[in-house]
Amino acid sequence: MATPLPTHRAQIELILSAWGFSAAATAATADVLAWADLHGIDSHGISMLTMYDDWRRAGRLDPRAEPRILRQSPVSALVDGGGGLGHWPGRFAMQTAIDKAAGIGMAAVAVRNSAHYGACGYYALMAAERGLIGITTTTTSGARVAPTRAAEAKLGTDPWCFAAPGAPGQPFLLDMATTTVAFGKIRNKANEGISCPPGWLLDAQGQPSTDANDAVSRGGFLTPLGGTPEGSSHKGYGLAAMVNILAACLSGATVTPHPAHGKSPGGMGIGHFFLALDPGLFREAADFRAEVAAFCDLLRAATPADPAQPVLVAGDPERAVAACRGRAGITIAAGLGEKLRAIAAASGAPWLLD
Amino acid sequence: MATPLPTHRAQIELILSAWGFSAAATAATADVLAWADLHGIDSHGISMLTMYDDWRRAGRLDPRAEPRILRQSPVSALVDGGGGLGHWPGRFAMQTAIDKAAGIGMAAVAVRNSAHYGACGYYALMAAERGLIGITTTTTSGARVAPTRAAEAKLGTDPWCFAAPGAPGQPFLLDMATTTVAFGKIRNKANEGISCPPGWLLDAQGQPSTDANDAVSRGGFLTPLGGTPEGSSHKGYGLAAMVNILAACLSGATVTPHPAHGKSPGGMGIGHFFLALDPGLFREAADFRAEVAAFCDLLRAATPADPAQPVLVAGDPERAVAACRGRAGITIAAGLGEKLRAIAAASGAPWLLD
Numbered sequence: 001m002a003t004p005l006p007t008h009r010a011q012i013e014l015i016l017s018a019w020g021f022s023a024a025a026t027a028a029t030a031d032v033l034a035w036a037d038l039h040g041i042d043s044h045g046i047s048m049l050t051m052y053d054d055w056r057r058a059g060r061l062d063p064r065a066e067p068r069i070l071r072q073s074p075v076s077a078l079v080d081g082g083g084g085l086g087h088w089p090g091r092f093a094m095q096t097a098i099d100k101a102a103g104i105g106m107a108a109v110a111v112r113n114s115a116h117y118g119a120c121g122y123y124a125l126m127a128a129e130r131g132l133i134g135i136t137t138t139t140t141s142g143a144r145v146a147p148t149r150a151a152e153a154k155l156g157t158d159p160w161c162f163a164a165p166g167a168p169g170q171p172f173l174l175d176m177a178t179t180t181v182a183f184g185k186i187r188n189k190a191n192e193g194i195s196c197p198p199g200w201l202l203d204a205q206g207q208p209s210t211d212a213n214d215a216v217s218r219g220g221f222l223t224p225l226g227g228t229p230e231g232s233s234h235k236g237y238g239l240a241a242m243v244n245i246l247a248a249c250l251s252g253a254t255v256t257p258h259p260a261h262g263k264s265p266g267g268m269g270i271g272h273f274f275l276a277l278d279p280g281l282f283r284e285a286a287d288f289r290a291e292v293a294a295f296c297d298l299l300r301a302a303t304p305a306d307p308a309q310p311v312l313v314a315g316d317p318e319r320a321v322a323a324c325r326g327r328a329g330i331t332i333a334a335g336l337g338e339k340l341r342a343i344a345a346a347s348g349a350p351w352l353l354d
Numbered sequence: 355m356a357t358p359l360p361t362h363r364a365q366i367e368l369i370l371s372a373w374g375f376s377a378a379a380t381a382a383t384a385d386v387l388a389w390a391d392l393h394g395i396d397s398h399g400i401s402m403l404t405m406y407d408d409w410r411r412a413g414r415l416d417p418r419a420e421p422r423i424l425r426q427s428p429v430s431a432l433v434d435g436g437g438g439l440g441h442w443p444g445r446f447a448m449q450t451a452i453d454k455a456a457g458i459g460m461a462a463v464a465v466r467n468s469a470h471y472g473a474c475g476y477y478a479l480m481a482a483e484r485g486l487i488g489i490t491t492t493t494t495s496g497a498r499v500a501p502t503r504a505a506e507a508k509l510g511t512d513p514w515c516f517a518a519p520g521a522p523g524q525p526f527l528l529d530m531a532t533t534t535v536a537f538g539k540i541r542n543k544a545n546e547g548i549s550c551p552p553g554w555l556l557d558a559q560g561q562p563s564t565d566a567n568d569a570v571s572r573g574g575f576l577t578p579l580g581g582t583p584e585g586s587s588h589k590g591y592g593l594a595a596m597v598n599i600l601a602a603c604l605s606g607a608t609v610t611p612h613p614a615h616g617k618s619p620g621g622m623g624i625g626h627f628f629l630a631l632d633p634g635l636f637r638e639a640a641d642f643r644a645e646v647a648a649f650c651d652l653l654r655a656a657t658p659a660d661p662a663q664p665v666l667v668a669g670d671p672e673r674a675v676a677a678c679r680g681r682a683g684i685t686i687a688a689g690l691g692e693k694l695r696a697i698a699a700a701s702g703a704p705w706l707l708d
Binding site: 071073074075076078104105106107108110133146147148149150151152154162164172174176178180181197198199202205206207225226227228230231232234235236237238239241242244245246248249250251252255257258277279281282283287288291292294295296298299302303304305306309310311312313314 | 425427428429430432458459460461462464487500501502503504505506508516518526528530534535551552553554556559560561579580581582584585586588589590591592593595596598599600602603604605606609611612631633635636637641642645646648649650652653656657658659660663664665666667668
């Protein structure tokens with residue numbers, strides 16, 4: 001059954017509250033997860049509660065954590081996430097970058113001692129909605145990606161996100177893992193028993209494979225964007241390394257290939273990076289937005305190879321889903337619904353999603 | 355015959371001087387082109403003089419152009435390139451960003467009314483050599499790349515470059531076109547009469563092809579990084595769009611798909627973007643550099659799929675070539691040498707490369 005967004009969000013809040021998360025952490029986390037579900041980014045929405053439940057039970061997420069500024073300047077801040085989930089520190093950090101950029105024109109904020117912060121797009125969009133360019137990136141908790149030439153996982157999906165204000169309600173919003181595809185896409189192929197397209201994965205020896213099971217259960221790896229050395233996977237690999245430098249080396253979080261990454265007893269050791277930049281530093285802000293809007297329209301106007309599949313711009317697909325789900329509500333798959341119902345019951349949270 | 359770097363650079367200077375370029379433009383351009391040749395980026399070195407000669411003869415490059423700051427703040431500047439080559443404006447802009455970042459911690463500079471500025475890596479490295487993170491990106495003069503789903507070129511190779519200081523003399527340096535491969539790689543396959551790997555190009559109908567001639571002479575297109583929709587070419591496409599937003603929409607240069615792009619009578623209409631960020635805003639700068647160095651070493655230590663091909667980090671291959679060419683000198687292919695000799699003769703420049 002489809003649930004209206006406010007009810008969906010309330011369910012997330014009820015579970016987080018029942019877990020003992022502070023009111024501020026609960027509100028921020030529910031906002032970010034519900035935003036992801038509304039926009040069709042189901043991998044980063046309410047489904048994450050199943051992972052968060054595992055992590056908090058393992059003592060790896062402090063429900064009372066509060067983000068705290070350790071160091072700042074007119075153009076920067078370093079934030080300690082306090083060892084809880086990343087959504088509140090993430091929103092706090094991007095808001096700090098936005099507030100500083102509103103004064104001086106640009107600012108960067110690094111966060112350490114954090115955890116999963118959900119969909120990157122939420123944070124970059126905060127900047128775009130204030131008329132700023134927004135950038136965010138984060139490390140991830142597990143190494144699943146083999147660098148080009150390697151037969152060993154050293155990197156995560158290491159996403160990169162860039163947003164710019166354009167036509168009203170239509171910001172440019174690029175939110176991409178630096179891998180060829182997400183692990184979930186490969187797992188789905190394994191579940192269906194069908195092959196993956198070339199370039200998606202490597203087997204345990206670091207050789208290209210199209211058998212999803214090689215990555216799912218036989219010790220293989222995800223590939224960096226580009227897929228193979230001939231497809232320029234060194235570029236996706238380079239972007240993932242850039243992500244680690246920005247999100248971990250700047251903040252003091254551990255980089256993904258570090259032996260201690262994800263092994264600190266009280267937290268997940270994730271780092272994030274946020275940047276806000278005011279186009280008004282360079283030209284009239286309205287002219288910039290008009291230029292971005294016109295640019296996006298020029299791209300959308302490209303002759304499509306298949307007339308049934310028009311050319312889109314980053315952010316378009318998610319906005320289309322959000323418009324639909326805003327009207328029709330959000331539906332959860334039956335299997336996920338059962339898991340979440342059990343989680344709610346175990347924590348004493350009311351169940352709203354019937 | 356291999357030529358020592360100083361002689362190679364002097365040859366570039368002699369030709370630019372003979373063309374009437376100002377002393378400052380000549381020095382900056384020669385530095386950037388010679389740096390590219392030293393580092394094995396032959397596509398962006400002295401070979402570019404053949405293109406620059408075409409453009410200046412067509413009245414599209416003003417040899418007396420000077421970069422000029424139109425607008426600035428403590429964290430930013432907007433620079434007019436003056437309608438000449440991009441190397442002097444590029445170096446001037448990155449130096450401006452570095453100088454401002456040295457004071458306040460970070461700065462961004464946008465450049466418009468510029469042209470080809472050579473290898474991006476030169477500029478990002480300027481920041482890394484001063485202990486800063488450096489970012490640069492630029493629009494390009496021609497549309498050769500079809501957005502995902504399109505059968506029409508709307509974007510250029512739109513490179514992205516990121517540098518960070520690490521071990522002494524070993525900065526992380528990612529300099530990548532946002533396409534799967536450069537056009538030159540496809541042209542080489544056509545010249546050799548062999549097929550391209552899947553994902554490199556599309557035919558004129560926007561369908562994947564492995565026939566290099568489809569892109570070289572039959573109206574086809576380069577692909578964004580990812581190669582195909584299944585390989586996530588929307589990510590490379592999104593990065594190329596991001597590049598246009600940063601390099602053109604911020605500076606006021608025309609975006610690549612704009613009908614007027616590259617058609618203004620007195621210049622090339624290229625835009626660049628530069629950013630410098632001081633890691634010392636967040637932590638001790640020496641700790642950051644040590645962290646980047648350790649991270650790069652962890653990546654290099656990854657088990658290789660083929661023991662004969664160790665895992666590299668962005669910047670390693672170019673440094674290896676530079677070490678070799680620094681000792682042995684720089685060799686120009688015979689065909690290019692003949693073209694350059696004719697260009698030198700036509701302009702009255704002495705010829706040093708015999």
